[in-house]
Amino acid sequence: MLINGEAWRTIWREPDGAVGVIDQRALPHYLETRRLCSCAEVEVAIRDMWVRGAPLIGAAAAYGLALAMREEASDAALDEACARLLATRPTAVNLRWALDRLSRQLRPAPAADRRQMAYLLAAELCNEDVAINQSLGHHGLALIKAAAARHPGRRLNILTHCNAGWLATVDWGTATSAIYQAFDAGIELHVWVDETRPRNQGASLTAWELGRHGVPHSLIVDNAGGHLMQHGQVDLCIVGADRVTAHGDVCNKIGTYLKALAAHDNDVPFYVAMPSPTLDLTVSDGLREITIENRSADEIAMVSGIAADGRLETVRIAPHGSSCSTNPGFDVTPARLVTGLITERGVCAANPAAIAAMFGTPEKHR
Numbered sequence: 037m038l039i040n041g042e043a044w045r046t047i048w049r050e051p052d053g054a055v056g057v058i059d060q061r062a063l064p065h066y067l068e069t070r071r072l073c074s075c076a077e078v079e080v081a082i083r084d085m086w087v088r089g090a091p092l093i094g095a096a097a098a099y100g101l102a103l104a105m106r107e108e109a110s111d112a113a114l115d116e117a118c119a120r121l122l123a124t125r126p127t128a129v130n131l132r133w134a135l136d137r138l139s140r141q142l143r144p145a146p147a148a149d150r151r152q153m154a155y156l157l158a159a160e161l162c163n164e165d166v167a168i169n170q171s172l173g174h175h176g177l178a179l180i181k182a183a184a185a186r187h188p189g190r191r192l193n194i195l196t197h198c199n200a201g202w203l204a205t206v207d208w209g210t211a212t213s214a215i216y217q218a219f220d221a222g223i224e225l226h227v228w229v230d231e232t233r234p235r236n237q238g239a240s241l242t243a244w245e246l247g248r249h250g251v252p253h254s255l256i257v258d259n260a261g262g263h264l265m266q267h268g269q270v271d272l273c274i275v276g277a278d279r280v281t282a283h284g285d286v287c288n289k290i291g292t293y294l295k296a297l298a299a300h301d302n303d304v305p306f307y308v309a310m311p312s313p314t315l316d317l318t319v320s321d322g323l324r325e326i327t328i329e330n331r332s333a334d335e336i337a338m339v340s341g342i343a344a345d346g347r348l349e350t351v352r353i354a355p356h357g358s359s360c361s362t363n364p365g366f367d368v369t370p371a372r373l374v375t376g377l378i379t380e381r382g383v384c385a386a387n388p389a390a391i392a393a394m395f396g397t398p399e400k401h402r
């Protein structure tokens with residue numbers, strides 16, 4: 037997508053084989069890039085959220101394997117790199133999907149070929165992510181057009197949560213892909229951007245990238261969405277996903293469930309943008325079967341921002357001594373609250389039969 041008129045992706049291969057990424061920790065205040073030169077550095081970048089968002093985590097892991105193969109391309113090294121990368125973040129299934137896919141393709145190859153092959157496979161996975169998101173956005177565009185037609189003569193208000201934008205993917209974004217395509221098609225729209233405590237991905241990332249593309253948007257506190265829906269100020273919700281089950285339950289950034297409840301109560305359509313690598317057909321009941329990452333207490337107790345002199349600062353907002361140890365990073369929205377899944381194959385109802393009809397069995401899905 038565009039930053040000041042220049043086309044960017046979130047991850048790329050440098051000429052010397054290092055991997056370049058946008059360091060999301062500095063946004064929206066500074067646009068900084070980092071060079072990752074080893075698998076260990078990719079692990080840190082994923083774990084410490086220099087890169088984040090389910091599809092981008094998968095893409096980064098693929099390049100992490102390429103860097104690992106550059107160091108040593110034996111079977112043992114492949115297994116070890118997969119295990120280490122897999123342990124970085126537990127919830128988004130794209131990580132496991134990317135590692136399974138690359139290791140399945142690399143394993144039959146002679147070790148001498150794996151280095152070059154792994155880079156090619158990682159690049160292929162990234163290009164595929166871009167194509168998937170573009171096509172998913174195309175199907176979302178049809179939904180947005182239909183919603184706009186239901187409200188002629190006024191702007192369409194779309195609410196999104198967290199960052200399911202191009203920064204969370206290689207390009208386009210998932211939830212935002214449809215929004216960018218609708219905006220580019222001249223549909224008059226406005227996006228309510230949930231700030232998304234505790235890490236504020238909405239405030240620091242989604243608001244920033246929508247702004248760079250010129251999309252009208254307003255940042256709101258997480259608790260405002262329900263009120264806006266009650267007052268007819270939200271026509272449509274579109275959120276991303278970190279994992280969707282075979283039954284259509286959606287695991288996404290913490291707070292998504294509350295928005296889905298409010299949308300249900302106010303008859304606001306609630307759509308989930310789901311690229312197929314985010315579908316996990318091995319699980320059915322999202323609530324019981326998905327491991328939810330519990331993140332650091334500091335995310336609750338502290339906030340980060342920019343000081344008047346331009347320094348990035350983190351300050352404490354909670355009293356010392358108050359427990360901040362319960363910090364689930366994600367929640368599960370039951371399928372019954374999801375109006376539909378926007379996928380690269382079309383819009384799919386969030387139920388087992390529709391998902392099986394569109395994506396088949398776990399074996400076929402691989």
Ligand SMILES: CSC[C@@H](O)[C@@H](O)C(=O)COP(=O)(O)O
Nearest residue numbers: 088089090199200204276277289
């Ligand atoms: C397109 S990724 C899904 C998002 O909506 C969202 O849950 C997300 O960005 C993941 O959160 P994060 O914890 O920042 O990696």
